[in-house]
Amino acid sequence: MRKTQLLWLYSLAVWLAVSCEITKTHMLNERMMKSAVYLSPELAMKPGSVFDKYYYNIDFPTGHIGIKSFNAEVVDEAGVPVSLQDTYLHHWVVIRYYQRIGSEHKNLRSVSELSQQTDFIWVKNNGLCQKIGQYFGLGSETRKTATHVPDPYAIEVGNPNEIPHGYEEKWLVNIHAIDTRGVVDRLGCTECRCSLYNVTINEFGEPISPDYVGGLWCCYDQTQCKVKEGFAHSLRRLYLRYTVKWFDWNESLLPVQIYIFDVTDTWKKSNGHHHCKIEYEISPCDSSAMAANECSDTKKISFDMPRGGYVIYGVAHQHSGGTGAALYRKDGRVICSSIPSYGQGSEAGNEAGYIVGMSTCYPDPGSMKIRDGETLVLESNYSASQKHTGVMGLFYILVAEQVPSQNTILVL
Template sequence: MGHLYGGRSLCVAAVLVVILVLTLSIPCSNSLRITKTNSMVYRSPKFELEPGSVVDKIYFNIDFPRGHIAVKNFNAEVVDEAGNPVPLHETYLHHWVVFRYYQRKGVQIVEHDGLKQRNQSTFIGARNHGVCQENQLGQYFGLGSETRKTSTFVPDPYGIEVGNPAEIPDGFEERWLLNVHAIDTRGAEDRLGCTECRCDLYNVTKNQRGQPLKPDYVGGLHCCYDQTHCRVRNGFQGVKRSLYLRYTVEWVEWTDSILPVKIYIFDITDTWNGLNSAEHGCQVEHDVAKSCKGIRGTSQSCIETRRKGIRAPTGGYVVYGVAHQHTGGAGSTLYGEDGRVICSSIPIYGTGKEAGNETGYIVGMSSCYPKPGSVKMVDGETLVHESSYSSSQPHTGVMGLFYMLVADQLPSPKLYMDTSL
């Protein structure tokens, strides 16, 4: 009898071990590990800057992971030839953006001339799903001074799908281009004015195409284009140096268990009037006028808040969200039509001198990662985009963008076997 019960105990123990192993090897669907994550660090082509100078270049066919993949993370920073991070108070990273495009096989697009050759026979842009007009804000990735401390990771089981052979036109190859806009502010007479591209500091009266600027255009992208110079202090000496944008891409190989996300970029300067959803004239930048004296003891608030209604082209579940603002930014929020908060993103200001913590600069923006299924946008819903800036002093050429990742579906409740174990 004792032998019988002993054998039964062994059987029960064996069954419990099997159940435990199966339980450990079947993860919860909300934290599903898709496959092994790959990571690669790349460098842009070299660009040279001296005190006061500006680089605003487009680099075609940059290094990027190939194949049918899901991008999980993309971030970047400016470094010197030795690979040391360069602080913002020396080289201000106005923005970097990465675009996806298709290039006809056998055709070489030359730097700077590529956009002039932009036609369906050699070059096809692959935009995000945002609402802005064709030539504005079509990037897949992009940040500015906040790049070092802004989380951009796409949570499992979601991913940004690229390299799908079914989407690449016959006779074309998928490629990527990079735009880097950086300003050397060493010895600047007015460092903030240089980073905000004030036209008087650049002695600019015409835009990059040679067209006269409007009389009321005080500052912005039209005054700090490639090879312009911002005014530096008399007698200041600084060496010309070679810099790079170092960018890191994390990705996984595409599988059916990955849920694709759509990229939406909303702009606070959108001219959409609520009547025609096809007319989204994104102006990209705007000015902030000084609206209060900021006298101690007064109750007057030195904040300018802009609000804009924007119709969501399609609905879906919000997976990620983050705003982009310049110095003076006080935060941005995206609301649903019923007033619910979809995502609120707050700037992180530096408090030191080292790269990633520079005093007075936005060194990061808080990101939103809603619990799966908790935040949903409805098809055709009119969202309210709100962007706030300090108005204790004027600002020129600032931005108010909101970057969203939206999925059509939620993870299936079905349990998946994790074959990576």
């Protein structure tokens, strides 16, 4: 009995010592972490107007760093958060790229144009969709969605060994906002219903198919959603305020890879090609389904994960009407699920009818591993009580190749 007690006391002492060291390490981390708040260029908005521009070489931390979080929101000239009921934040995305030193800045309209420039190299995430290459990005849910990368992990950028000779690392932001003050149909404007925008061609001058009733093709930059007759067209100057937290890179940090999946991906094992449509449409259910309280739309796809690892974070992106999304294994075991929360009021961060946050998952270290080549399933669910256009079903995960050892934790 005495030997057992001594072993128990020894184990307790070791656990307390490690716990104290981890606590001290955490305090040290907080002191070492850096943080900066930036403002985007101005968003000039009037009732019904659409802002959808790309800004290059935005303010961003420099050097070889490990990013711990990236948060953003729309604010006015006084720095006051703006309600989604006035200005709907359709999405914001931040993209990493390399620019040839000494080359001229080019104000391009899209990331596809960026890919065609010899002086610019688009550095994409590890996801399977070529069109969805951003490092960071959310939409209306941005204020109440956690983006923190748990210790000892971080998103590594600025590594001089990875930047091609003669280039430098840069960042750009695309902000898509819709001013809904005084519009005749607020939901219709935010869902980019073509009839409300009175457009027949997309931003590239191509004709829009009559079958396309709503989505990104109809609410591009400088288009105008229908406003109530006589409503005052007051100009408003807004900004995307974004906060970045990071560490200077050191050997105790473990890098993670960003993967973004799209439920509209048409991938088939037979051809291996990933074609992501990004958005899709929800048709309203019939009266019998509504009466039986089964009025929902479920869309799912399967795909093979090219390279596995340990999942340390996950979150979905959906639009109004979304009821949640999940990433799971072929046998049905859930890897990560994400559920939207809807606002109940009118103040910024609690706007009724809008998704104001998405739940996130942080699996215990080492508990959720994806195998190389494993088949995964992505499912996106929406309410079908009414028609929805231009909705999305994206899923972001962060994947690490290794889990932290005790030594890794202690030397942070």
